[in-house]
Amino acid sequence: MIKGGPALNFAPLPEFDPQEIYQAVFENSRDAIGLSQAGKHVFVNPAYCKMFGYQSNQELVGRSILDLIAPCQRSQIQKYVKMRETGEDPPNFYETKGLRKDGSTFDMEVTVSSYLKNGGVYTLVILRDISEHNRALELLTESESRFRILAESAPIGIFFLDNDENCLFVNSRWQEITGLKLHEYLATGWLNLIHPEDREFVIQEWTAQLPRTGQFQLEFRFLRRTGETRWISMRVSSIANIYEDVLGFVGTLEDISERRQSENQLKSALEEREVLLREIHHRVKNNFQAIMSLLNLQMRKLKNPELKKILQISRDRIRSMALVHEQLYESQNMARIDLQKYLRQLTRELTVLYQETPNLRIQLSLEALHVPLEQAMYCGQLFTEILANALKNAFPEPPESPEIQIVLRSAGSRIELEMQDNGIGFRPDFRIEHSTTLGLRLILSLVSQLQGDYQVSSENGLHWKVTFPLASPASEAQPTR
Incomplete structure (x- = not known):
């Protein structure tokens, strides 16, 4: 009793029969347990019978333990049995192969202990199937x-x-x-x-x-x-x-040392190539500038207006090509031209050269598109011909609000270039495909070079619409000429 606390009453513990406990453990053990004497089974538990495929211990009592050992292991087990009978000390823990009633074999782990009773040596074994293990x-x-x-x-x-x-x-x-x-x-x-x-x-x-x-x-x-x-x-x-x-x-x-070395060599080669390309484009641009300067000098000496006009047109066509090389020289991308920037600059320069119409308004709606060098060259020349023609010929008698609208946009895998003015347009009976003028014939040739199509109408002024495919990497490698 705890001092100062309430009395605690415990229920009396039941009395256990050790024999009953041992019997319960023996019968319900998941491990196979067997007792033998002189190599013969005395009794076995249900798990033992189940392990070897027998229905009851009656099938095993009195039988030799060697009957449950695979033939390849029997001599070794027989040796252990004799050692125990003569008082020697065989292994108490080992692995061997068991033999089931149906003739199949399996790996098993054996734990052995022996004791004397009534002058006889009894052997207790605990077996475990370790086949899966x-x-x-x-x-x-x-x-x-x-x-x-x-x-x-x-x-x-x-x-x-x-x-x-x-x-x-x-x-x-x-x-x-x-x-x-x-x-x-x-x-x-x-x-x-x-x-x-x-x-x-x-x-x-x-x-x-x-x-x-x-x-x-x-x-x-x-x-x-x-x-x-x-x-x-x-x-x-x-x-x-x-x-x-x-x-x-x-x-x-x-x-990856070799790969790194190759990458560095390739990078150096590409940098050298880029420097070389920039130098080439710079020199080509300078050569074009020299040709334009020669044409300007020649124009100053000429007194014939028609000849001056021819040289001026030639100079402007050369300028549209020179501008491509100028952009490439200044660009970070040596493979493609910013078409929006290119056409915007061409518009500024052509307007300065040809605009004679007061209050002329030019509206530009140009999408940011990048095209290969050759395609940009053809597109620039085409643009120059159409815009120069509009600036020079569309407004002999200017309307109240003279206007030229220029649109550049992508349409799926194609590019659309539209130019519309509100000038006089073509004569009603005029057919562009029958034209003998160099400018219009050049326009048709450039559309063909771009693998494009064109539409031209002369209602409320002249309206050009040219569509052509955006060059793919394959067509960049093998441009159409």
Whole structure:
């Protein structure tokens, strides 16, 4: 009784018969339990019968224990039985193969104890079927063997780290790339092999990527023991169990030094090519400028207005081509021309040269489109011919509000260029395909060069609509001429 507290009354404990407890354990055990004397079964529990495929212990009592042992193992078990009978000390724990009633065999684990009773030696065995366990071990061994064969024949380095990032395995290719053996790697650690200039960045990426994504991927420089620097690509993935606990990491290592060298050489070659192309476009533009200057000098000396007009038109056509090379020289993209910027600049220059109509308003609606050099050249010449013709001929008697509208837009895989004025237009009986003037014939030729179509109408002024396909990479490589 606890002093100062209430009295506690406990129910009396029931009396247990030890024999009943032993009997209950024996009958209900999931392990096979059997008792034998002189190599003969004395009694067995239900789990024992079930393990060997028998219905009751009556089928086994009195039978030799060797009847339940696979033939290949009987001599060994017989030896153990005789050792116990003579008082020797055979193994108390071992594995062997059992033989079921249907003739099938299985792996079993045997725990043995012996005791004396009434002058006789009795042997108590506890058996467990370990077939599935052993099969799992075999599969694991086979899997490990396949992995090692695969890892050793892989063209890339492979390594395993535990959860504390200690190395557990590296393959031969890893050792070739790093120039280290496994024991050397364990002594130095992989971080010490990283180039000093890259080490801090690699550590930052490692600690940032792995916890967040379970992945790590980076290219960096690696220092071999000889002092040689190699570029490597490392990929690492975490290994987790079904509870998503990280158990370790598996990684690959690839020597990309040659690829890096090729990339640097290619980059240098491309930079040199770009410089060369810029210089070429610059010189072509200068040559065009020289030709235009010569034409201007010639025009000043001419007194014939018709000849001056012809030279002026030729000069303007050359200018439209020179402007393409000028844009390429100034552009970051050496393959394509900004068509919006190109046509806008052509409009400004042609307006300065040809506008004689008071209060003329030019409305531009130009979509930002980029086209290859050759397509831009044809489009610029076409644009020059149509706009110059409108500026020179559309308004002999200007209307109250003279206007030219220019539209550039994409329509799916095609480009549409429209130009409309509110001038006099063509005569009602005029057919452009029958025209003999150089300008109109040049327009039709340029539309054909662009693989395009055109529509022209002369209601309320002249309205041109030209559509042509936007050049694809294939057509850029082989432009239509």
